[in-house]
Amino acid sequence: xxxxxxxxxxxxxxxxxxxxxxxxxxxxxxxxxxxxxxxxxxxxxxxxxxxxxxxxxxxxxxxxxxxxxxxxxxxxxxxxxxxxxxxxxxxxxxxxxxxxxxxxxxxxxxxxxxxxxxxxxx
Amino acid sequence: xxxxxxxxxxxxxxxxxxxxxxxxxxxxxxxxxxxxxxxxxxxxxxxxxxxxxxxxxxxxxxxxxxxxxxxxxxxxxxxxxxxxxxxxxxxxxxxxxxxxxxxxxxxxxxxxxxxxxxxxxxxxxxxxxxxxxxxxxxxxxxxxxxxxxxxxxxxxxxxxxxxxxxxxxxxxxxxxxxxxxxxxxxxxxxxxxxxxxxxxxxxxxxxxxxxxxxxxxxxxxxxxxxxxxxxxxxxxxxxxxxxxxxxxxxxxxxxxxxxxxxxxxxxxxxxxxxxxxxxxxxxxxxxxxxx
Numbered sequence: 426x427x428x429x430x431x432x433x434x435x436x437x438x439x440x441x442x443x444x445x446x447x448x449x450x451x452x453x454x455x456x457x458x459x460x461x462x463x464x465x466x467x468x469x470x471x472x473x474x475x476x477x478x479x480x481x482x483x484x485x486x487x488x489x490x491x492x493x494x495x496x497x498x499x500x501x502x503x504x505x506x507x508x509x510x511x512x513x514x515x516x517x518x519x520x521x522x523x524x525x526x527x528x529x530x531x532x533x534x535x536x537x538x539x540x541x542x543x544x545x546x547x
Numbered sequence: 548x549x550x551x552x553x554x555x556x557x558x559x560x561x562x563x564x565x566x567x568x569x570x571x572x573x574x575x576x577x578x579x580x581x582x583x584x585x586x587x588x589x590x591x592x593x594x595x596x597x598x599x600x601x602x603x604x605x606x607x608x609x610x611x612x613x614x615x616x617x618x619x620x621x622x623x624x625x626x627x628x629x630x631x632x633x634x635x636x637x638x639x640x641x642x643x644x645x646x647x648x649x650x651x652x653x654x655x656x657x658x659x660x661x662x663x664x665x666x667x668x669x670x671x672x673x674x675x676x677x678x679x680x681x682x683x684x685x686x687x688x689x690x691x692x693x694x695x696x697x698x699x700x701x702x703x704x705x706x707x708x709x710x711x712x713x714x715x716x717x718x719x720x721x722x723x724x725x726x727x728x729x730x731x732x733x734x735x736x737x738x739x740x741x742x743x744x745x746x747x748x749x750x751x752x753x754x755x756x757x758x759x760x761x762x763x764x765x766x767x768x769x770x771x772x773x774x775x776x777x778x779x780x781x782x783x784x785x786x787x788x789x790x791x792x793x794x795x796x797x798x799x800x801x802x803x804x805x806x807x808x809x810x811x812x813x814x815x816x817x818x819x820x821x822x823x824x825x826x827x828x829x830x831x832x833x834x835x836x837x838x
Contacts, residue, residue: 439778441775441779441782484789484804511792512804513793514802515801516801532786
């Protein structure tokens with residue numbers, strides 16, 4: 426939490442995806458939003474901000490989303506992590522769920538999917 | 548989708564330019580298919596006979612079918628069959644090409660006959676067979692001598708067309724060729740797929756097309772090739788490749804991909820192992836290179 430507002434970490438190497446997701450989240454409620462554009466920065470910002478919720482891409486530079494997820498989970502920080510990726514292959518789904526992700530959204534996502542998640546979590 | 552393949556055939560034969568085809572495909576949405584075109588396609592009337600009926604219609608306010616029966620060119624049964632086949636994709640394109648004055652009726656007749664002959668299907672089958680898109684595209688790759696990856700490439704291209712229609716433009720004209728010469732792209736978004744099948748994929752285009760493609764995919768007001776434009780084109784490629792990986796995974800083939808990247812002024816050396824999938828829209832074109 427930051428000033429009483431939930432903190433959400435968006436991890437995606439695409440500026441477009443980060444912008445669209447941020448626009449959607451702003452419409453959903455009042456959140457403290459932090460952005461990471463690669464796998465390494467995702468882990469660092471996760472440790473620094475201790476977010477309540479993470480949207481995590483899989484195919485990213487420096488470190489994959491699955492590797493980043495494993496490192497996030499190893500910190501012991503309790504955060505819900507939702508994978509948001511175009512490559513929802515069986516192996517990625519399995520790896521993400523085993524590593525502790527609570528959900529997997531296949532891109533392209535619909536605004537209603539994000540709204541539904543936000544209602545359920547907050 | 549038949550109109551796409553008839554269009555592709557016309558492009559490969561040099562009978563029409565990509566921009567003319569894109570224009571005709573756009574126009575065909577509003578086209579009214581004349582019975583004369585259907586009759587010539589079905590082989591029940593000659594172009595001359597159709598012209599003579601059209602000339603008669605300038606003098607008398609009567610339907611084409613009535614006059615054609617009266618002149619003994621067709622019978623009632625044939626007319627009923629013609630009316631039933633009046634909404635065929637390739638014929639709608641044919642009518643659009645005539646209306647836009649890219650073809651005469653005689654030229655369309657000749658092109659349709661060659662297309663049917665080279666497609667290996669009879670006139671009758673041509674009117675009723677449903678197109679199997681993947682199969683047709685696979686044959687294009689096989690004709691290029693691609694033996695191992697023709698199915699993979701055809702799945703990739705079929706999905707590409709679907710994704711263009713879904714996210715970019717509902718009337719793409721797709722042309723497949725080998726990259727015979729060096730190719731310099733003003734902008735190039737690329738991504739590698741690895742696993743049991745390794746593919747190099749990239750979207751190449753001019754700056755103008757790059758900006759338009761970016762704006763259409765992002766649904767944002769993008770007017771220059773800035774960071775957002777690069778993110779948009781890169782993300783379109785990433786999304787398309789991701790869905791391709793999911794489809795392959797559903798068929799039991801697990802693949803991975805590397806992060807996409809975008810570069811300016813990039814040259815790809817010509818190779819007969821690289822295919823160029825040219826995607827023409829009425830606002831511009833981009834090439835998807837795959838090897």
